[in-house]
Amino acid sequence: MLRTGEQYRDSIRDGRRIWIDGERVNDVTEHPAFKPMIDVRSRIYDMQHEAATRATMVTRDRDGDEVPVGLALPWTQDDLRAKRRAVDAVLDDVGGVVSRVGDETIGEMWSLHDGLDVLKGIDAHYADNIEPHIQRILKQDVFHVSANTDPKGDRSKRPQDQDPDMLLHVVRETDAGIVVRGAKYETAAAYANQAFVKPTIANWGDAKLSEYAVGFISDFSAPNMRFICRSGFAGRGSVEDYPLSNRFDEVDTLVIYDDVLVPWENVLFNQHTAAAGFIRNTLHRYAAFPFLQRLERYADMLVGAALLNVRQTGLEKQQAVQEKLTQLACYRETINAHLTASISEAQTSPSGLCMHNQSLVYAGRMFGCAQLPQMMHLARELCGGQICVTPSAAAFEDPETADWLKKYYSVNANWQAADRRRLLAFARDLLNSDYAGHRLTFHLFAQSPPYAQSGAVYRNFDWENSAAIVEKAARLSPAIHGAQGV
Known part of the structure; x- marks a missing residue:
């Protein structure tokens, strides 16, 4: 049904x-x-x-x-x-x-x-x-x-x-x-x-x-x-x-x-x-993927809010701004890479289900959660101080204040006061509001605390493959192999 x-x-x-x-x-x-x-x-x-x-x-x-x-x-x-x-x-x-x-x-x-x-x-x-x-x-x-x-x-x-x-x-x-x-x-x-x-x-x-x-x-x-x-x-x-x-x-x-x-x-x-x-x-061998997918969408919103805010004031061509935007883009694309690769390198579960590659999806989750506070702050820098000082929508509609706000919030023919206010309000709610703080804490702890996320990566990474590469390259004694398991 x-x-x-x-x-x-x-x-x-x-x-x-x-x-x-x-x-x-x-x-x-x-x-x-x-x-x-x-x-x-x-x-x-x-x-x-x-x-x-x-x-x-x-x-x-x-x-x-x-x-x-x-x-x-x-x-x-x-x-x-x-x-x-x-x-x-x-x-x-x-x-x-x-x-x-x-x-x-x-x-x-x-x-x-x-x-x-x-x-x-x-x-x-x-x-x-x-x-x-x-x-x-x-x-x-x-x-x-x-x-x-x-x-x-x-x-x-x-x-x-x-x-x-x-x-x-x-x-x-x-x-x-x-x-x-x-x-x-x-x-x-x-x-x-x-x-x-x-x-x-x-x-x-x-x-x-x-x-x-x-x-x-x-x-x-x-x-x-x-x-x-x-x-x-x-x-x-x-x-x-x-x-x-x-x-x-x-x-x-x-x-x-x-x-x-x-x-x-x-x-x-x-x-x-x-x-x-x-x-x-x-518990999270399947749930980690949709959780991380939400972080990817959140990253998209950070990139979009920052990009539109610098575009409206003509700052997107400055090298310092482009470098910060690039950091946000790399954060988003790293999450995307873990999501995509975890499917491409999917594993068969004990019951025959198709399971996201565990090492990749857990590493992606840990990266996405750990880097989120810095990425939010980076987006906050790019959006600028006006996200915390802009008056409410009611002030933009009040006959006694609307004209003044229209004058000072209109940038050019493309960015008039109404759209600029909407973007600033969206960015404020995404980055500065009680809701934004709640979402940050939720993403950090919703599936497990950071130390438990680290433990999931530790348990699922193929340590022996990396060790074998070094054993062969360094021509170590065969007795070394397996002598100290992780």
Whole structure:
């Protein structure tokens, strides 16, 4: 079933208990903090039905059923390329960057698909639940997101040595399923259907079993759940002054699990720390690509905002300006190179899926995230100080001030005050606003903290190939080979 936008809206009118800014939300689809992103997600669903975009957004699975490209299991390099085209089509259509809309988070389920044999070897009780959930998401076009981060509390202490609810855990088992308590931060949870909930990065020590080592599908319509959201950026100023904040704020939510029953068929692993550790190490093998693709689009916006700002004032021919623009272009193209090469050098996963080249995609993610602060600052330099001093759109329309602003913000026949104000407002929202700061932090930490991203590169780089090249070139003794493994 390919959902429509209206069917999606109906599916989240399920009576869930949502709060934002101390207010209980009655209808999440109409609340101003959530409506812009719900409209974007609805638009993605509707693009699957429109003639102009249907071929890009829809494919057929191995059963011959029509399914969303973003949710379909990747079996070939063409499947991976089709996913990239679909994401680009969405970002082109909506005119901004949206991340947690399904295609990024579904990859975690494919990692489970790859790990079936490993998980069965650890505990065979739950592995058979994985494939039905993958098929359900695919066939029913479910809006599926991800939950990783707990409040954590005092990290110098074990969770058992403080309030145990600081990390989500199993409090008891029943005939119907497990009962969990705790909390998770989940982007888009207030307006998604479900999430794959799994442990945060944890040091299990020598423990083989833990009530904190649990992974399950969380149905957001379940009883005993509460959704407490951070303040939204939508509504802080007009859409004319903050065009990104008001349209693309993916609201983050602290989801409270207050003794929530998880049916046995929704449990994917339970108690075994080896299963939890395995999942953490393979979680992003597919999700890293769409995440990095969003960084590529963000880089495009940095380049475009900087370029148009220097063009409007005639500075693009100065060598110093061109050098800074070139740095931005190299940042963008390096991300593009990692994306393109990770498909061209794709690998076959343990379950036979076509998997982005792991070393390349993780290296690209680390580069893109690590360099983003510097690139934003570089774009800020090129855009100049006027992005922080320009009056609001209302001042450009007020009869008492409009003429003055038209005089001082019109540069030439091509750049009149209205367009210049729009560009400066866009650049301000991209680089200087609360939304811009939030996006920066989101990109740095959304998939994992920097040290964990570094660990992913370390685990997936082919160290032995580089070592072998030097062993041969330096004519080292054969005894050296393999004597010190990485």
